[in-house]
Amino acid sequence: MLGITLFGSSFYSKNKSSEAFTLGNNNLPAWVVGMSIFATFVSSISFIALPGNAFQSNWNAFVFSLSLPVASYMAVKFFVPLYRKINSPSAYTYLEYRFGPWARIYVSSCYLLTQIMRIGTILYLLALPVNLMFGWDITTVIIITGIAVMLYSLLGGIQGVIWTDAIQGIVLISGALFCLGYILFTIPGGPAQVFSIATQYNKFSLGSFSLSLSEPTFWVVLIYGIFINLQNYGIDQNYVQRYMASRTEQEAKRATFFGGMLYIPVSLLFFMIGTALFSYYTAMPEALPSTLQAADKSDQVFPYFIVNNLPPGFTGLLIAAIFAAGMSTISTGINSSATVVLIDYYQRFKKSKATDKQSLRVLYLTSLLVSILGIGIGIALIDVKSALDAWWKLASIFSGGMLGLFLLAAFVKQIHKLGAIAGVIAGILVILWLSLSPVLFADGPLQSLASPLHGYLTIVIGTIVIFLIGFLASVAAGKSQKKKVEV
Known part of the structure; x- marks a missing residue:
């Protein structure tokens, strides 16, 4: 965490203008932007929840990943050229151009609310497994993690965020690959037994192929994935900002396609870890405490394995991978929220043209404020989770109108x-x-x-x-x- 914070903050010397802070002077390599898009997809939630889901049930949720080729194609064919043509750091300038200021304010305010909630939720869900694994105080973990990410997001700007995303993406992939390899070759029967037990219990099933719309069938999850990923690629500031930060339109397209496609094998890796854990503890049931064998405890099985079964040092690698997954998503949210406040509110409604110094001050202050709010919500979730869950659901309801409005504008x-x-x-x-x-x-x-x-x-x-x-x-x-x- 110290290394990432120092490395991300080292880009401060390159952030002498608002354009550098928000777009990195449009000079970021395609592979780095692609890794950043991938790291934005993966949060600490997915690092823990996907193996937990596979452990408890099957690979039905993996169908979500199979929708990515459709959304990635749409992004490369339509969305990237559209936003590069508009040439604005904000995803919501286009909506005002088509429908007027109300559309820009409606969608950008929904985006800001959901991002602040998301930052708080990820900070909380990042601290939870660490608390379960080591007994570290949840509030302390939330505050330290939040401050670390705030520092390099505020000082490093988009360049610090994207480069650290790339490193964090490599760390989380390395950790997951090692973990799967360790499970496959430490189970008594080796890889063959993992697949034998998993097949016996139908763990590789992608779900029912019936046409029912009341159950999470293969088709329901696939359609859901297509729409969610179209929303991500089409109207999410996190992604649009990366289209604009690339050097050329061609590089932006390559980065977008690479980032989306990389998530498919990595999510497959997470599901394989969950399935391998199921086989591991089915073969050796005495190794898993009875308190973790209930269906609602499946998310705790992977953290338990990390602490109690991995060799020293490699446990640290997996903890670093969990932190990397969470920090990359949080830093992206902080930077994109600051960009939206600057472009869609400050510069849009300021009567006189803002100087670059004023714009930078707004970016720094907004990054600080969003970070503090995110930390506050993360701490609040410890005690009043149910009330905030309801608020989060309400925010999601209103943000549900974002994709439909964008598709109207675009097509x-x-x-x-x-x-x-x-x-x-x-x-x-x-x-x-x-x-x-x-x-x-x-x-x-x-x-x-x-x-x-x-x-x-x-x-x-x-x-x-x-x-x-x-x-x-x-x-x-x-x-x-x-x-x-x-x-």
């Missing part, structure tokens, strides 16, 4: 502003119903009003509603205007 040439507003309102209402109906209409006379669809389909249906209503309302508004002109 419908003649779009009316009122049509776009109508689409967003309709989409949010549908997303609210889909998200909250299991709670509001779980029992009683209104039970028939509950959504029959699986929760994964919320963003899918919400996006389709926004796109269709926005398009149809624009057509109607256009006809109405045409009639007035003819009269």
Whole structure:
């Protein structure tokens, strides 16, 4: 952590302008940007949760990764050229160009809320396994990690963030590869027994191929993955900023494709670790404490293995990998949030043109403020997790309208502003119903009003509603205007 903090902060001397802080003077190598995109995909949540998921059930969640080729193709074909043409550090300048200031403010404010919540959540979920493994105080881990990431994000700017992301990506891949190799060759029967036990218990299943929309079938997870990854590549500031930081459009395309495609084998690696752990503890059930054998404790099995089964030194490598996964996502969130505040609020609404010195001051202050808020939310999650879970869900509901609005802007040439507003309102209402109906209409006379669809389909249906209503309302508004002109 000390090494990463010092290395990331060393880019301070290269951040003498706001352009250097937000885009790295458009001079970052494609492989580094690609590794940064990959590291943004992987957080400490996935490092612990994916093996836990495979340990408990099967490879159904891996289908999410299989959706990446579709989203990566769309990014390379449409999104990267679009944003390079607009040439703005913010992902939301384009929405104002198409729909007016309301769209830019709506989407950027949703983005900022979800990023601050995400930073706090990852800090908390990073501290949790470390607390379980070593008994270290959760609050202390959150504060130290948050301050370390804040320092190099604030001092190093986007260059510090992207270069440290690349290093952290290499560390987390190395840690995961070693861990899988160690499990495969320490189980009594070797790799053959791992596959034999896993096959016996159907652990490699990708889920049901039925056409049911109320269960997480192969098709439901695949469609969900396509829409989530289109949202990431299409409207997420974290990704758009990396398109712009690349030297050329071709390098941006290569980096985008490489970063997305790299996540597929690495997520496969995480699922294989979970499956190998299942075989390991099935072959040697006495090695796993009875307290961790319950289904709701599956996320704790991998941390337990790291501490109790890996040789000294390699345990440290895996802890470093978990921290690397979390820190790379947090640093990206801090830098992108500061960029959004500068471009979409300060520079957009300041009456006189901001000087570069003023812009840098805003970037530094916003990075500091976002970091402090993230640390505060991480600490708050320890005691009031349920209340903040509800708040997080609400923020996700409103941010669910982001992708539909972007697709309207990108793929419908003649779009009316009122049509776009109508689409967003309709989409949010549908997303609210889909998200909250299991709670509001779980029992009683209104039970028939509950959504029959699986929760994964919320963003899918919400996006389709926004796109269709926005398009149809624009057509109607256009006809109405045409009639007035003819009269």
